[in-house]
Amino acid sequence: MSAELTFTPVSDIPQELIAGETGAIRQEAIDAIKHLDQWAAPQSVKTTLLNRMNKPHIRKSPLGTVLIIGAWNLPINLLLAPAVGAIAAGNCVILKPSEVSTHTAALLTRLLPKYLDPRTVRIINGAAEETTVLLEQKFDHMFYTGSGNIGKVIMMAAAKQLTPVTLELGGKSPAFVSKDVDIAVAARRLTFGKLFNTGQACIAPDYLIVERGIEQELVKEMKIAIQEFYGASPQTSQSYGRIINKNHFNRLKRLLDTTHGEIVAGGDTQEDDLYIAPTIVLNVQLNDPLMESEIFGPILPIWVVDTLNEGIEYVNSKDQPLALYVYSHNMKLADHILENTRSGGAVINDSLIQFMVTALPFGGTGPSGIGNYHGKRTFDIFSHERATLVKNLGMQKALTISYPPYTEKKTSWLEWLLFDKVKYADNAILKGKL
Template identity: 70%
Template sequence: MALTYTPVDDIPQIVQELRATFKSGLTKPLNYRREQLKGLFNLLDENEELFRESTFKDLHKPPAETLLGEILTVKQECHEAIKNLEKWAAKQPIKTGLVNKMDGVHIRKDPLGMVLIIGAWNYPTNLLLAPAVGAIAAGNTVVLKPSEVSSHTAALITRLLPKYLDSRSYRIINGAATETTVLLEHKFDHIFYTGSGNIGKIIMGAAAKQLTPVTLELGGKSPAFISKEVDLTIAARRIAFGKYFNCGQTCIAPDYVIIERGSEDELITQINAAILEFYTAAPQTSDSYGRIVNKNHFHRLKSILDKTQGKVVTGGDTQEDDLYIAPTVVLGVKPEDSLMEAELFGPILPIMVVDSIDEGIDYVNDHDQPLALYVFSKSSKVTDHILDNTRSGGVLVNDTLTHFLVPGLPFGGTGPSGIGNYHGQRSFDVFSHERSTLVKSLGMEKVNDLKYPPYTEKKISWAAWALFDKAKYSANAANPGANGSDSKL
C-alpha cells in the first residue's frame, strides 16, 4: 500500500476539527481515555504480523527486532497507562500551613489541549505511538505525523488507526517538508518531536512563534566507557548487541567506545566473536541483521567510512544495491577523525584508545552532551567517577539500550540531545498541565481580617506568626529581620 500525502488544503480543516473536539470535552472523561488506550493496544496486538512486514520493507528490520523494539514497548506503555490512569489523573493534595488548614489545596492534572506528535523513521511505530499513549491518557486530541521515510509503516498506521481510535480526536497527517511546514504554521498546545538536531531547531523555531512548548527527543554521540577490570567478553557482546541492533540506526546506540590502552586488542577479538555468534560469518545472509534505510543514508555512511584515518579491523564491506553495510569496527580513531564528527546512525563502531579514563572524560566533556552514556566496569568507584564528571540524557551501566525499556525511567536528552523526557507516568505528565488550585473556605472571616486594611503593627505581627515559623519572627513586625531571620522572599 503506497503512502498518500495529506493534501495541504485539508490540514487547516483537520486541525480545526480536533480543536473543536477538545473544546467539546469529549476526550476528558477517564473512561473515554481508557477505551482509546485499549484500542491502541489492540491495534498493535491484532496486527503484529502486518507491522513486522511493513518494518521489514522499510528497514529490512528482523521480525524479532520489530517485536522487541516497536510492538512490545508500546503495548507495555499502553498497559502501564491503563493500569495507572486514575492514579496519574488524580488531584495531588498539597500540605499547607496554618493559614490554609481549612482550605482545599491541590494540583489538578488537566489536558493541554490539541497536541502534535512527529515520529521518526528508525523506529516508525514506537517513536510515533509511544508518545501518543501519554497524550491520549492525559486527555488531549492528537495530530500524528509519521515519518515519510518509513513509508510502508506510515501507510499501515494511517489505514489502521481509524479502525481502533476515535477519528474525532486522533488524526494522521502524512507528508514531507512541505506538509510539515504547513502543519507547523498552526497553533498547538504542545509539540513532541523525535529526530535530528537540525530538524529539531526548525521545530523549535516554529513553536516559538506560537509560544508552544516542545519536547525534543534528539540524539548525539553516545560513548561507551570500558574500564580495565571489566569482563571484556560480556562487555563486547552487550556493546555489539546495542551497536548493530537495527543496523546501528538507533538514537541511543553506543556511538563509539572509549577504552584504556592495553585492552583494545582483546576487545576487538571479543567483538568479532560476538558478531560471528549473532550474525554468522556472512552477516549479509543473516535473518537477524538489518539494512540501511535508503541510499542517501548509505552514501552518507560510506563516505564517512572511506575518509576515516582509523584502521578498519572488522567488516567494512558495503553493497549499495542491498543497502548493506557490514558490522564494522574501526580502531585508533582520533578526535578529528571523520567518524567522530557527528552521530553515525549506522553499524560502524569507532574505538578510541586513551591512556586514562580521565582522558576519555575530558573528550566527552569537550563535546555536546549525549543522549545516553554507557559505562562497563565492576568498580562502583570508577563508575561514580565517570558519572560525577560527565553529563548525558541517561546512563546505563554494564549494558546497552535496555534502559529504554523501563517505564519508570524518564527517557530524554539534555542540551543538544533533547529537551524534556517521557515514558510511563512521565508521558502522561508531558501532555498534562499541573494546575495549582486553592479553594478557600467562606468561613473564618475574622482570620482574613489580618490581610485587610487598615494595616497595623499587630495585624502584621499576627500574619507573620501564622504564615511562618513563630520562632523565627519577633513580635515586632516593624523589625522583620529580628532574631537573625531573613525575611526576603
C-alpha cells in the same frame, strides 16, 4: 480503573520489532490503563498554617490539541509512545509519521482510523512542504523526535505561537570501557547495543573510549559476538537489518572511505542491498570523520586512551549526549565518570536497556533534547497542572489579619501563620554563613 488485559503473542515478528516497537507500545498502553485513575486524580499539597484549613491541590487537565512528529528509525514506537500519554491525558492528537519510513506510515494511516476515533486522532502524511504548513498551525504542545537541525526548525515555529515543545534529539553517545572489566561480557553487550536495528538508534553506543591494553582482546571478543549473532555472513542473516535508504547508505560509506583508523572487522558494503557489514574501526583519533557527528549506523570507532579521564575531558568538551555508557567492575570509577559528565541518560555495564524501562524518564539535555517522557511522564507532558484552592466561607474573622488597616500586630500574626519556622542554629544561611 480495573481491566483484564490479554494479548496473543505473535511468533513470527522479529525480536527487535517486539523489543523496540510493538512490545514497547503495548507496555506504554498497559501502564496508562492500569494507572490512569491515579495519574489523573487531584493531587493534594502541603501548606503552611494559614491555609491548612483550606484544600489546596493540583488538578490535571488536557492541554488541547497536540502535534507529534515521529522518526523513521523506530517509526511505530517514536510516534505512538508519546501518543499514548497524550490520549490518556485527554488531548486531541495530530500524528505526523516520518516520510522516510514510507511503508510504516502507510500501514499506520490505514490501521489507526479503525481503532481510534478520527475526531480525536488524525494522521497527516507528507515531507518538508507539508510539515512546514503543519507547523504554521496553532497547537498546545509540539513533540518531535529526530535530528537536532530539524529540532531547531520545530522550536522556531513553536516560538511564533508560544507553543511549548518536547524535543527528543540525539548525539554521539560514548561508551567508557575500563581495563578491569569482564571483556567477553562487555564485548557481547556492546555488540548487541551497537548493532540493534543495524546501529540506527539514537542511543546506540556511537564510539568507545577504551583504556589502553585491552583494545585487542575487546576487538577479538566483539568479532566472536558478531559471528555468534549473525553467523559467518551477516548479509544472509535473518537477524541483521539494512540501512533505511541510499542517502544514509552513501553517508555511512563516505565515513568508512575517509576514516583514518584501522578497519579491523567488517567494512563490506553493497549499495543495491543497502548492506553495510558490522564494522569496527580501531585506533581512531579525535580528528577522524567518524568522530565529527552521530554515526547512526553499524560502524563502531574505538578511541584508545591512557586514562579514562581523557575521555571525560573530551566528552565534556562536546555537546551533551543522549546516552552515556560505562563498562567496569569498579563502581567508584563508574560513579566518578557519571558524576563528572552530563548526558540524557546513563547505563553501567549494558547498552540500550534504559529505553525499555518505562518507569525511567527518557530524554536528552542541551543539544540532545528538551524534556523527557515514558510512562506517567508522558501523561504529565500533555497535561496542565491547574493550581486550585478551595476556601471555606467560614472563619472570616480570622482572616481580618490579612486586611487593611495594617498594623505591627497583624504583621506579626501573619508572618507566624504564613511561613514555616526555621531554627537559626540549624540553618547556615540564617547564621550568616553565605
